[in-house]
Amino acid sequence: xxxxxxxxxLLSVFKGAPVELKCNYxxxxxxxxxxxxxxxxxxxxxxxxxxxxxSIKGFTADLNKGETSFHLKKPFAQEEDSAMYYCAxxxxxxxxxxxxxxxxxxx
Amino acid sequence: xxxxxxSPSNKVTEKGKDVELRCDPIxxxxxxxxxxxxxxxxxxxxxxxxxxxxxxxxxxPSDRFSAERTGxxxxxxxxxxxxxxxxxxxxxxxxxDRPVINNEQFFGPGTRLTVL
Numbered sequence: 001x002x003x004x005x006x007x008x009x010l011l012s013v014f015k016g017a018p019v020e021l022k023c024n025y026x027x028x029x030x031x032x033x034x035x036x037x038x039x040x041x042x043x044x045x046x047x048x049x050x051x052x053x054x055s056i057k058g059f060t061a062d063l064n065k066g067e068t069s070f071h072l073k074k075p076f077a078q079e080e081d082s083a084m085y086y087c088a089x090x091x092x093x094x095x096x097x098x099x100x101x102x103x104x105x106x107x
Numbered sequence: 108x109x110x111x112x113x114s115p116s117n118k119v120t121e122k123g124k125d126v127e128l129r130c131d132p133i134x135x136x137x138x139x140x141x142x143x144x145x146x147x148x149x150x151x152x153x154x155x156x157x158x159x160x161x162x163x164x165x166x167x168p169s170d171r172f173s174a175e176r177t178g179x180x181x182x183x184x185x186x187x188x189x190x191x192x193x194x195x196x197x198x199x200x201x202x203x204d205r206p207v208i209n210n211e212q213f214f215g216p217g218t219r220l221t222v223l
Contacts, residue, residue: 006149043110044150044198044214086150094140094163095212099149 002027002091006098013077014106021072021101023061023087032090033070035061036097039083047072047085057081077105109133111215113199119221120189128184128218132201139182140202140212141174145195153197156182189222196220 003026013019025031035047048056050063050070061072070087082105087098112131120126132139141153152166156176167173171189176182186193196219200212 043216044200046211088150094152094155094166096152097142097150 002089002096004087004089004096004098006085006087006101008101009099010102010104012104012106015079016076019072019074019077019081019103019105021085021087021103023070023072023098025068025070025087025089027068027089027091031063031065031068031070033061033063034088034090034095035059035070035072036086036088037083038086044086079105079107081105111199111201111213113197113215113218115218116216117219117221119223121223122191123188125185125187126189126220128186128197128220130182130184130199130201130215132180132182132199133213134180136201136203136213137179138202138204138210138212139176140200141182141184142198142200143168143195144198144217148195150198153184186220189220191222194220194222 005024007022033050036044037047038044048054059072059074061070063070084100084102086100088095114129137158139156143151154161154174155163158179159176171187174184196217198217199215202210202212204210
């Protein structure tokens with residue numbers, strides 16, 4: 001079965017501090033993982049995908065198959081990073097999302 | 108170009124009534140998805156369409172939920188005899204092709220359904 005777990009529903013950090021949003025997955029096949037973000041009053045949108053090994057808006061995420069994790073990290077948080085973040089796993093025919101983490105960056 | 112659109116943006120209904128939610132995908136996108144976003148439940152997959160057929164209906168929570176897609180474009184999600192637990196934001200997404208790694212899903216703004 002496919003499962004994505006985001007253990008933190010809420011995360012609050014100060015501007016300039018490092019941020020790490022945790023994501024763990026369960027999947028028998030080769031995982032394809034994503035982070036989606038939803039800013040206030042905006043649509044859910046793709047932030048980054050693990051296969052691209054890219055850094056978007058200063059965020060990176062590394063797939064760790066040994067720990068079955070795909071944590072999202074940013075070294076220095078900015079106020080505009082405040083949003084809802086969802087980790088997602090691509091299954092055979094659908095994306096399976098975690099429950100989401102609401103990130104708040106305090107000034 | 109226009110993104111995914113959904114209507115209505117908000118719907119308030121009474122328990123027991125039927126509701127229809129509409130999704131217009133991005134033109135040319137063959138794959139269409141419905142999700143439900145509830146407080147504390149995250150994003151829950153409901154159904155996936157490839158063209159007009161639905162290869163995966165596994166996420167529909169009960170037989171009160173149904174969806175169709177006509178002409179490979181517009182989709183309607185119907186909830187019959189609504190219950191209070193159906194209250195949620197219903198999101199639609201589309202992608203250029205079937206859900207493989209490089210086919211990004213583009214989301215609509217959602218329909219907020221409130222069942223009184």
